[in-house]
Amino acid sequence: MFSLARAHANGNRYLLLLGSDILLRERGIVSALRTYPGPVIGMSESPATSSANRFFDHVLTADYYDAGQALAAVEAFERETGLRPDTVVPIIEMTVHVSVAIAGHYGLPTLSDACLARVRDKHTMKVAFEEAGVPCARHRLFSTLPQLRAAADELTFPLVLKPRDFAGNVGTIKVNDPSELPAAFDYCRNSLLEIAPTYNFADGRYQAEEFVAATHEVSVEVANHEGQRAVLAVTSKSKAGAPYFTEKGQLIPSPDSDNEALRQVALDACAALLIDRGLAHVEVLVNGDKLSVVEVAARPGGDGIMDLIDRVYGYSPYDIHIASYRGVMDKLPDLPRQPRGIGATVFLKAPAGTVAEVHTVNELTSQEVALYTIAKVGDWSRPQTSYLARDGLLECFEYGQPDEQDPVAFQARVDELAKIRADQLFTVTETAPEEGR
Template identity: 65%
Template sequence: MFNLRGARANRDHYLLLLGADPLLRERAVVSALRTYPGPVFGMVESTVVNANRMFDHVLPANPYNAKEALAAVEAIERETGLTPDAVVPVLELNLHVAVAIATRYGLPTLAEESLALARDKHTMKAAFEQAGIPCARHRLFGSLDELQEVVKELTFPVVLKPRDFAGSVGVVKVDGPDGLAAAFDHCRASLLEIAPTYDFADGRYQVEEYITSTHEVSVEVINYEGQRAVLAVTDKAKGGAPYFTETGQLVPSRETGNAALRELALRACEALLIDRGIAHVEVLLNGSEEMKVVEVAARPGGDGIMDLIDRVYGFNPYDLHIAAYRRTIDRLPEIPAELQGVGAIGFLKAPAGAITAIADVPAQDGPEIARYVTSKVGDTSRAATSYLGRNGVIEVFEPGAAQEAAEAVQQRTTELAARRSTELFTVTEN
């Protein structure tokens, strides 16, 4: 613990920020330290091994377990008298933890009804259907036998996915009945790999009809006590079937000016009763008029999308997200008309196999402004079936570039990420 009795921390409360320590979400910590007039706390299981020194204090607890997290908050209260006066979730898997702690201390938070809708892909789609939000038809299953039965009510191709996670984990397209068994094995094995970390249960899956689309976007919506506004639209670069892994992000999107898309994103948040903070709305488009909502996360978009918005539009979206949980928003903004440039992110991907060397590739003149290698020598590089298969990330920003140049920037970023991956990683195939 740092000196919480100093001038900056001369008060009885702190802001608890959950899920801001992973790569590409650190700007949430910057925002909290800049905007909150007191200590900012984080939470990790091992504060000796994984403490983030940007926080004033890190509570030693599992940030994905509501019971453990609340116990840690109560323990620091007994020790110091400090209590939270805002609990801000940044990751989807911290939402229920934030709600539990905020409810205990009577703080603004996401409504329990909204949490139930937004954290389960089935209840989410049921809410969409009731509200007339276009989305894929779906059915639930818990075993291969159940899948083979319920899929008879749908039309192939279909997509399998866990009900409780994101990042493309377990998502797989199936073209016909013969592929169901292998697809089920992939979906289930993917979930079970991460289940111990996030306390997920086996047997919670859904199958939905495949949506034909030309492109996918995400829409960042700020929600605040009955008001909503679109902050930005992002183009997503995707890998092909059967996994559709995201390979990059681009701001601004070609669909930034699509009024029907923006209205659909607002309606989707309303259907899920999301009433606080930034929500991340994913939409598939076929052309620019036919649209279907994939899902909505009641938290800011990941993969550095907030950072791209910051560079392109000149404001940190986390400022608004935190202010919504502090109840300090005066009015909601709209998408700024003026761009600072075009920003993109591309993910590094080593070939599958054992990583035997990682080269020191020097920085060069050009649009690459940041590079992070997340693998190390001795790691096994896996197939790109989800975010778990990434080996790093590059960030690109072209200042002064116009909207019309955005897709060319994304293409250059994709090519640069592929080139850097080749330059960086030496792999021995298994």
């Protein structure tokens, strides 16, 4: 355990950071250690399994997806040491409700229960958008196949099915006509049930949305603080095609960065959901001047987006996120809009089969700033349907002014590098294991 000196000097208080121990969120730990005057504490069911946990002052042993278990661990730590949290900061999606529970118990700044109800359920989210005039797809709820058929009768095909409680494309699938409903229902439900034990999800919570035609999709990263809102960056998404629409990577700055209508829609979406603290990740479909908000997450964007903003614009978004949850800002800072370069992340995909070997790549180009492997020997390289299919990650960055950069050409170079690295990193066999990864 850390020395208690810093904790005592800080009034027996510490910052609790939830979810920054996983890949592509570790820079949240750096920000917390840099900006907070006392100990920074993490939480994990198995603290020894993530190397990132070594950088916390201490790690509480608990499941940070489980609000009851997490709060019990914080209370037990207080009884043992006399230390109490004075800030609870969520970094990933499934820690948002946990942060609200712990912060509410201790009377700390956090999102409201009304906000939580809107951001953690895609149905109440869509209803809030409709009431506020935020453009979004029409939708209906279903739990069973007969209910799905009835819901489809009230909508216009094509449709998109998805679980109400999760992100990362898990269970998302396009349906072109009524004949595809049974297979699509099975896919949506089975995908959710695969991860349900990890997150305590319940069966039967799904929705169908009308498919929105779009040329591309972006995300808008928004800072929120006590009624103030500002756009940090616009991110272009690299997507796989129908029927799964899997995210393959991210690029900053997006060619849509100066689209003022887009930026305003993102701000309006956060206001509709009552997000008044920390960062939010707003996903929007773009088709000319027509916009449709897909969903909003009340936490920093994933997939290395925060790291890209840091490289491209020269500041850490986590600093703003943490300061807002600490309640130490009077107003949001002025945020730079002039990029100093262009950056992208792309997820690596091994060929189909069982991963037999994972190799090391020692020589990288000057553009490549990070190369990680996710797949392990014995894993099945499943089809590219959701975040579960990611086998590795490549991050690239190049200095330059906007008039010197070609985002399309840069993305093409990064995509080509990703294919090369995947071939170098992974040897697979054609034999599939009995159960996929």
